[in-house]
Amino acid sequence: MESSLEKQHCKACEGDVEPMNQEQIKNLITQVPEWQVNEEGTVISRAFKFKNFFRTMSFVNAVAHVANQEGHHPDLQVGYNYCTVNFTTHAIKGLSHNDFICARKVDLLF
Numbered sequence: 001m002e003s004s005l006e007k008q009h010c011k012a013c014e015g016d017v018e019p020m021n022q023e024q025i026k027n028l029i030t031q032v033p034e035w036q037v038n039e040e041g042t043v044i045s046r047a048f049k050f051k052n053f054f055r056t057m058s059f060v061n062a063v064a065h066v067a068n069q070e071g072h073h074p075d076l077q078v079g080y081n082y083c084t085v086n087f088t089t090h091a092i093k094g095l096s097h098n099d100f101i102c103a104r105k106v107d108l109l110f
Helices: 022-030 053-070 097-109
Strands: 043-047 075-079 082-085
Touching: 022 075, 043 097, 053 075, 053 082, 053 097, 082 097
Parallel strands: none
Antiparallel strands: 043 082, 075 082
């Protein structure tokens, strides 16, 4: 497996794998240091700030494009000059490698 998350692609997850454990999360979060893991270890999130609504919406559209390419979609909270991106793998009720791949690709948009 390639080490750079941005060079990897998401694999379909239909709930047939276990969510990542704390050790796996700890190893991958170093590659997306701006992201936070929730207490339960089931979601990673990052808040982005922008100068105006147009830049916010441009970012949101770019995130949507990445998500569609990867087949892995975040939950977004959007306002005039901010967007919070949350990744989790709903099928396994926790984190998978896909969440970190997408987080890294979103980082590269900012």
